[in-house]
Amino acid sequence: MEQLVIVIAKALVDHPEDVSVNVVEKENLIVYELSVHPDDAGKVIGKQGRIAKALRTVVTSAAVKTHKRVTVDIMS
Numbered sequence: 001m002e003q004l005v006i007v008i009a010k011a012l013v014d015h016p017e018d019v020s021v022n023v024v025e026k027e028n029l030i031v032y033e034l035s036v037h038p039d040d041a042g043k044v045i046g047k048q049g050r051i052a053k054a055l056r057t058v059v060t061s062a063a064v065k066t067h068k069r070v071t072v073d074i075m076s
Contacts, residue, residue: 001063005032005072008055013040029069032059041076 002021010016015037022033036044045052056072063070 001030001059001066001070002032004062005034005055005059008058009034009036009044012043012051013037014043015040029071030063030066032070032072033075034072035075038076041074044074 002023005021006019009019009021013019013036018035018037018040020035022035024031024033034044043051044055046054052072052074059070059072
């Protein structure tokens with residue numbers, strides 16, 4: 001799942017070398033903290049958050065088999 005977030009994010013940004021993901025696991029929740037170059041934050045978020053919402057939807061759909069809640073936080 002972490003690799004999925006990285007691959008999608010690297011395809012969107014101008015500085016793919018600055019893309020990293022930190023995974024925080026709690027009891028029933030997995031948080032993927034996506035860090036990107038400050039200039040690329042807008043590209044990952046998109047207009048009115050559409051790209052960020054789509055990224056969260058893909059990750060949530062892929063995580064159905066884990067039986068845990070999954071979310072993606074974007075850090076710049």
